[in-house]
Amino acid sequence: MHYGFRIVEDMQDGLLNWMAEKGFATIDDFRGLSLPKVREWKDLNLNYKVVANIHADLCIGCQLCYTACWDGAHQCIHLDRTSAPDTTRTPAMVEAESGRLISTTPIPKLDSTGLGASSAVTPLERIPRVDEHHCVGCNLCSLVCPVEDCITMEEIDTHLPPETWADRSATRELGTQVAHNFGIISL
Secondary structure, eight states: OOSOTTHHHHHHHHHHHHHHHHTOSSGGGTTTTTGGGOOOGGGSOTTOEEEEEEOTTTOOSOOHHHHHHHHHSOSOEEOOOOOOOOTTSOHHHHHHHHHHHOOOOOOTTTOTTSSSOOOSOOOGGGSOEEOTTTOOOOOHHHHHOSSTTSEEEEEEOOOOOOOOHHHHHHHHHHHHHHHHHTTSSOO
16 A cells, blocks of 8 residues: 555545535535436537646656556657757756756655745656647546646537537437438448
């Protein structure tokens, strides 16, 4: 286990804090409240698209999103960004600056300021890029990202009308029937 069994105590504390914040005294006060919002898969809009957006200004370059996407998702996060070469800086200048540019994962107990943030700017080469055409919006990257709101899921306008599975199936059946009637295909 990543954090040991004591994580359950943290989860209990988190649940109690959330309940107090929302004004719930017991679990029964909110049990089942989301059920009216649950839909069957066949009733969902198949033309709805949401993709990951990595905010470069918040990214620390840990590349956990890249690893998660390539090892467990759709291989749509890439490490192919490059900075334009700077011919005005000498190797000694680059070496002197490199110590300030090293990004670290914000872990408060390891951070000298205790704030869990680095003041260094993450080099562009370490900031992953999302291929929006291949991203299916699984949200795995944002779940593994250690920086809050660094990766957000953004809705993309597909310029297509809403369409459910029932709508798509009916259209295919109609097309098959028309093709059959005109002798294009035989069943």
